[in-house]
Amino acid sequence: MPFLYKDNKYDQVGLSDGEQLTYSRNAKTPITIEGTILSENSDLTVAETRDQLISLLSGNVTKQLKLSNYPGRYFDAIFEGTQEYDGTFDYIAKVDLVFMVPDGVAHSVAKKTFDNMPYKDIPLNLMAGTSADPVSVTGSGWNIQKLGSFNNPTVGKKYAATVLLGRADFAVSFQLWANDINGNRISLAGFPVTTQMGANQRSTIVCTWPDPGTTGAAQIEVTLAWAFQKTDVGTYQYLKAKLEEGTTYSTWSPNPADAAYYANTIMVHNGGTYPVEPIITATMHADNGMVGIVNDRPGILQFGTQEIDGFTTEESEVALDLAAVQGSHMDNQAATNNPYWGGDPSMPNEQIGNAIWTHDDYDGWKVEPNWPSITGDHKYWNGPSIKHNLAQTHNGNFKSNLTWDVMTRFQTGVSKVGSLETTLESDGKPIFQMILKDNSALSDQIWWMCYYKDQLVVNEQLDRSIFTNDKFIQLELQKFGNSVVFRVSPWVGNQGRETTITRQFTFADAASVETKQFSAWFMRDKTWGESTMYLIASTVKWQNVSWYTNIKNRFSNGDVLKIDVANAKTYLNGSLDPTMHTLGNQWEQFKLPPGDTKIAITPSSWAQPFACEVEIREAWL
The missing domain is CATH 2.60.120.200 (Jelly Rolls)
Structure with missing residues (x-):
């Protein structure tokens, strides 16, 4: 296993003593593997084994070379030749194989990914628009508040709804309703599901979605209301409403359609000893004019422009x-x-x-x-x-x-x-x-x-x-x-x-x-x-x-932009897109050094955040 090869250039300056360092760079790295061919370990003679080795090692491009003492790494290497081969005997031969690693770097077999979705490993909240911040509802009568809804539930599947109450001046009813796709109440077996709650209480209710038959039921709606009709005005507060598959409560999370689902930064950790060039993937969840990626070196990549989402006229x-x-x-x-x-x-x-x-x-x-x-x-x-x-x-x-x-x-x-x-x-x-x-x-x-x-x-x-x-x-x-x-x-x-x-x-x-x-x-x-x-x-x-008037923007809902930093290329929905604006992009500044790099993610000022994933393959000198 090589340690480190350096190529240093020195120049003499005038008649001064010694020399000055002009540059230092990592050199190509030779790897020598010493071995012995034993015919007793196979059905092949030494000569036949030699022929097979030559067939495997010949070629004019680099291939992945893996060493057993570093199973998680590989070298992009090319066979350089042998330093020694003794073919005197047909049952045993000593051989030294020499490989050259042009970039002088060992690469990780596995990739690492980092993203701006801190909630992705938490069970999905099926309702959009919920929040971890308290919402106050004030009124008399039933004082009904819709928390959210979910369309087209799966027949036979169980769904659990959870909410946390803060203040509650009166008893509150937590409810699951069956609706048609337009939100109109439908009479359906097993609905509504209700439970009564009080102040500073969390509650979970569960339903099983039946076959709706010809009823037209196609939506689960989650609501709160006073448990009894009130002539007096009162207030209740709620937060962390969630609807999820299953029968139990999990940690609250926003829905992927909510801006809160996405962070605006990603911390990328390079655990190797050599800078790496990431592949960055941005997935849009709404119209957007620009994908901006900025690291803390600083380095900037920008694709598209701020644009506008549309314009308003009076007619x-x-x-x-x-x-x-x-x-x-x-x-x-x-x-x-x-x-x-x-x-x-x-x-x-x-x-x-x-x-x-x-x-x-x-x-x-x-x-x-x-x-x-x-x-x-x-x-x-x-x-x-x-x-x-x-x-x-x-x-x-x-x-x-x-x-x-x-x-x-x-x-x-x-x-x-x-x-x-x-x-x-x-x-x-x-x-x-x-x-x-x-x-x-x-x-x-x-x-x-x-x-x-x-x-x-x-x-x-x-x-x-x-x-x-x-x-x-x-x-x-x-x-x-x-x-x-x-x-x-x-x-x-x-x-x-x-x-x-x-x-x-x-x-x-x-x-x-x-x-x-x-x-x-x-x-x-x-x-x-x-x-x-x-x-x-x-x-x-x-x-x-x-x-x-909604104008067509550079990116639309569902678009996937792949940014290949190593090759300075961009792909939109799987196809190379040479029209993507790259003028002034600082590709060299996106070689991520060992350690942590903070990356900020910026859409157009008017746009929803997008999902972003940074993929790296760590490398070692």
Whole structure:
């Protein structure tokens, strides 16, 4: 076994005494193995054994050479020749074999791995989102708190749920439920499983997942609640919730989907006497733009860039285009601020009859009251209404900023009366109303009325010399935050609006109010002639709706990046990736010296941590 070979270079400097050391390096290492060939130990003669040895030792590449006194190490060696071979006798021969080790290093047969997953040897927590930090839940009633869930449990397998309570003002019920895949409760044999707990107590409950049959059960949900419904408000604290396979409790651990599952550093111990070049494997669990590896020498390797995960834009979305949904309305269900004639409950106005869609070459499609559909004696305001649901924003919101445009005809005159109410409502209550009304049979007039909820905020008579019967009338509303703007404009054919009347208000709660439906109510007073009225268009648009666009990042969930430091190469999902950014990487600084090396792991600032494993093969001089 060699000890250590050094190659030192010395140079004389001028006429000074002695020489100066220019460099020192590890030299190639010869290994000589002395042996004797005995034919009595085999069925071969000395010559035949010699031939077999030559066959095994010949070649022009290094091979692994292992010595019995160091079974855990090997040398990358090449046969150099023999120093001595005596073939005089055919039953015995002394032979000295010489091998050369070009790198002069012995390598470990076994590899060592180090990672940033301190919990990997602890039984898996099947619930994501749990924590070792206390969580407080305050409330009355049942005060239910979902701790987590696990999808698609295995039939016949047992599962144990554990939680630790801290403070508990009342008795607490610890529960396992069977749900469908969407989290809806399912009646299933053996569920729920419950136990009662008190303050500063840990409890474990166990279930066996049965064959769900046709029930649709596909999820185990873990919850806490008051053991009894409470009228008083109280608080309980919990921590270290865990669901695992088996019947007993094990040490708490986060789920691999949780950031806490991963450390941001790895301590690598090289127990050899020679620096080694690791293979580093990074496995993504979410989108990521960058894999950064930094050691304490310091040395830096970076692949990809910080990037961004996505970007947010503000766009408009159509909540209602009346023309696109013609014929699908609900009849006579409009919300109103005018349910009674003159405000007298004994004289109710009526939503009755039906409205129809008609078409002509000038106005195109329009919806108008079908007066002949109303029969019988009706003393007060009466007529059909239509109602449509608004489509919520893509993120499920009915409170966004909005614009609302209504295009209508409202033709009236002396001895004619009528009212056209257009409303944005929520759950049967008016939120915004814009009304055109003629309630005088003695003069030619049109009133413009606007409501916010039940508050009349605009009540103005329009100039009939401007708002004439041959023109369209456009009603508009804008809500941006707590600011609300009402507008009315006369339109001439296809030439556009002539003028606009604007009234602006600020309401303290407008930004938080929901608008869920559109309705229109066409009304007449049976005693008088009917004003001609119809809707040509009604469009509601949500404004400033936040849209998040997820851009494709350098790395995606499930990607595996392998970094081969010795060869300065990277592999993505098993394939060599020459496009991976390596400019400026300090490969030489990642020869890890004997002893401990601390490695920091850095994803993009916005990204989830990734699993990282460092593999080394120790080496000795």
